Amino acid sequence: MKINKPAKAGTLESNDILIMVMPNDKDGIELELESVVMKQFGKQIKKTILDKVNELGVKSAVIKAQDKGALDYTIKARVETALRRAL
Template sequence: MKINKVAKAGTLESNDILIMIMPNENSGIELELESIVMKQFGNQIKSVILNKIDELGLEDVVIKAQDKGALDYTIRARVQTAVERAVE
């Protein structure tokens, strides 16, 4: 699946995550993550995002995520919503 445009989902409220997804001019998947819980859960958050991207069959995409303590199911939902908005 190819991303056609820049799209966002989520907020910067507590216990949420803001996901911005855009086409990657280079090849591959790039992930930029900022999180208030990076030391404790940074690897888990990255894993959840990348697994969802893989599940959706995306390639050549840049994901920027600003996390404020979101749980895994919220992260997955925000990624899926951003992707659906980007491929419309």
């Protein structure tokens, strides 16, 4: 999958996550995460995002995530939606 344009999915409501995806001039995935539960679950949120990105075969993208306590299935759904919108 090649990211062609900026796209986003999700909201800043409680128990949701806003995922913004942009093309990256360089190879690789750049992930920026802000979360209200960063100390407790920051590593797990990053892993969930990157696992979904890898599953979809994206090799280059800038991803910005603003988490408000979303569960894993919500994170996966938002990441997939944003990536598909960016194609």
